[in-house]
Amino acid sequence: MTREFELKKIIKCKNLIYDADLDPIQNAIIVVDGQFILEVGTENQISIPDNAEIIDCSNETVLPGLIDSHSHITANYIYNESLEEQHSSDLTTASLRGSMNLRSDMNMGVTTMRTLGDQKDVELRFKRSIDEGVIPGPRLIISIRALRPSHGTAPFLATATDGAHDLRVRIRENYSMGAQCVKLFATNIANGNHYEDYLRGDLTGTSAYTQPELEAAIDEAHTLGMTIAAHAIGGPSMRWAMELGIDSIEHGNMLEEQDLEIFLKNKTFLSDPNLQLFFDHETGFPSRDNWNVDWWQKKVIEARERSAKLIPELVKAGGKICLAGDSGHSVLWREMMHMVNIGCSTKDALLSVTKNSAELLKMNHLIGTIEKGKFADIISVKGNPLTDITVMQNVNLIMKEGKIYKDLI
Numbered sequence: 085m086t087r088e089f090e091l092k093k094i095i096k097c098k099n100l101i102y103d104a105d106l107d108p109i110q111n112a113i114i115v116v117d118g119q120f121i122l123e124v125g126t127e128n129q130i131s132i133p134d135n136a137e138i139i140d141c142s143n144e145t146v147l148p149g150l151i152d153s154h155s156h157i158t159a160n161y162i163y164n165e166s167l168e169e170q171h172s173s174d175l176t177t178a179s180l181r182g183s184m185n186l187r188s189d190m191n192m193g194v195t196t197m198r199t200l201g202d203q204k205d206v207e208l209r210f211k212r213s214i215d216e217g218v219i220p221g222p223r224l225i226i227s228i229r230a231l232r233p234s235h236g237t238a239p240f241l242a243t244a245t246d247g248a249h250d251l252r253v254r255i256r257e258n259y260s261m262g263a264q265c266v267k268l269f270a271t272n273i274a275n276g277n278h279y280e281d282y283l284r285g286d287l288t289g290t291s292a293y294t295q296p297e298l299e300a301a302i303d304e305a306h307t308l309g310m311t312i313a314a315h316a317i318g319g320p321s322m323r324w325a326m327e328l329g330i331d332s333i334e335h336g337n338m339l340e341e342q343d344l345e346i347f348l349k350n351k352t353f354l355s356d357p358n359l360q361l362f363f364d365h366e367t368g369f370p371s372r373d374n375w376n377v378d379w380w381q382k383k384v385i386e387a388r389e390r391s392a393k394l395i396p397e398l399v400k401a402g403g404k405i406c407l408a409g410d411s412g413h414s415v416l417w418r419e420m421m422h423m424v425n426i427g428c429s430t431k432d433a434l435l436s437v438t439k440n441s442a443e444l445l446k447m448n449h450l451i452g453t454i455e456k457g458k459f460a461d462i463i464s465v466k467g468n469p470l471t472d473i474t475v476m477q478n479v480n481l482i483m484k485e486g487k488i489y490k491d492l493i
Contacts, residue, residue: 092117093460093486094132095139097146099468100124102454104147104434108470114146116460119485124454139488141464141481147434148454149195149461149484151441152222152416154313154334154356154408156241157202157210158182161367161412166279170411171203171240178203182210184493185413186221191492192414193463193479196441196451197222200267200313200334201230201241208262220489223461225264225445227313229254231301232269236292237285237315239277242269248300255304265445266305267334270298270314270321283374287383289319289338295328302328311446313355317387318343326352332406332444337362337387339394347403353444356408357395359422360415362388367415396427405432406441417476420469430473460486 093116100112102124113130115123123130132138158178159170173181182202189197199207207226214221231254232242245254255266270293274285293301298314298321305312311331316322318338326333326346332353336343347354361368362384369375369384399405405428407419420433442452450459462483467475482489 092122092133092136093139094136095146095462095481096127096142097144097464098142099145100454101145101147101434101470104431104438104453108145111142112146114454114460114462116462116483116486119459121454121456121458121460123456139481144464144466144480145468145475146454146462146464146481147469148438148452149463149482150193150416150437151406151445151451152189152194152197152408152437153332153353153406153441153444154410155189155197155199155413156411157185157199158206159202159411160185167238167411168240168279168282173203175203175206178206179209182206183219183221186210186214186219187492188414189409189416190220190222190482190484190489191479192416193465193476193482194222194416195461195463195482195484196225196445196447198225198227198265198313198408198441198445200227200265201238205261211262220492223451223484225447226262227265227267228258228261228263230267230269230315231255233273233292233297235273236269237272237274237282238269239274242267246297248297251297251301252304255301255308255310259308259310263310265310266301266312268293268298268301268312268314268325270316270325270330271319272315272317283380287317287337287387289317289322291319291321293321295321295324298325298330299328302330311444326350337391339390339398341394344394344398344401344403347398348401351404353404353406353440354395354398355406355441355444356410357391357405358410359391359407359426360412360418361410362391363422363425364418367412367418392426395423399428399432404440404443405436406444407433407436417474420473420476424473430470433473434469459484
């Protein structure tokens with residue numbers, strides 16, 4: 085059946101969080117016409133069309149499809165391999181894993197995902213397969229190739245690119261391949277090519293790219309109409325990037341008090357603070373084999389303490405957080421839970437996976453809230469996430485662009 089002959093869908097909601105910034109609507113109705121939302125209102129305001137398909141969520145809370153602002157499709161912390169080993173796997177293994185990862189994310193309510201680096205051109209291949217309906221998965225916003233200086237961290241994930249001129253060239257090449265955003269490793273260097281060298285270079289504020297390099301990359305991305313994200317744990321390069329107009333700082337685990345004002349002044353988003361990695365004893369760093377390595381544990385604890393103190397301060401002051409799974413999948417609800425646990429509100433947590441991330445991706449005219457004219461990206465949960473954020477771990481209705489997805493895993 086072609087879309088123009090599809091019946092309208094009517095979603096009956098007990099509790100509708102149509103915009104996490106606003107009060108919910110009780111006993112609400114959503115009218116979906118094809119890919120888009122046609123009407124939103126109360127039972128008294130909306131007439132149900134004849135022959136409409138009724139979707140009964142009258143005992144559930146309905147809210148916008150979730151947005152993961154930072155993911156790596158083919159990696160997953162559940163595999164008993166380092167990230168280096170995972171990103172070096174053969175293409176068949178990577179593709180099979182990636183397909184299951186995307187299914188699991190969508191099963192948790194993720195309908196849009198920004199991907200920030202992976203093997204070869206797999207981001208593009210997955211995007212095309214999802215867009216063409218070959219496989220189910222979130223709507224992908226892709227970077228294709230992450231960029232790092234030649235002495236920078238994560239050589240298994242990013243393409244070595246040095247100097248302002250070459251950064252512009254690589255960004256143009258990525259754009260020509262279909263990239264929609266840019267990912268830079270602005271901080272962290274590695275003195276060696278073993279996984280321990282990667283860890284020793286992590287969780288520091290050591291600059292990787294210089295200020296002129298960052299300026300060139302940000303200018304080129306924005307000239308091409310792309311957003312640009314900087315992997316930045318802290319330190320001078322993170323501040324340079326914000327002052328130069330970077331769209332998002334990824335992680336920021338070594339935040340300092342002085343950084344908060346810079347985030348606010350430049351309206352920079354803090355994306356993917358990796359809360360479940362630092363705070364979750366089931367899935368995070370405390371569950372890993374290397375947790376008892378003294379020097380690594382000390383670094384993690386320091387970053388955890390800074391995050392617990394400064395992220396709530398940033399949010400309270402008006403800063404915008406975007407939560408993400410990174411190299412984890414089906415974990416976005418854990419990110420929300422730990423955001424609440426460190427002192428943010430449930431409303432803040434919901435904003436960080438809906439409206440904030442839509443604004444970061446410059447897609448807030450299409451996603452992030454349930455409003456007339458936007459994509460019908462809609463999910464439901466039993467219970468009320470405004471009073472218990474952990475209900476987000478069990479998603480019932482999963483709709484993307486008006487299509488309902490079931491049996492994803």
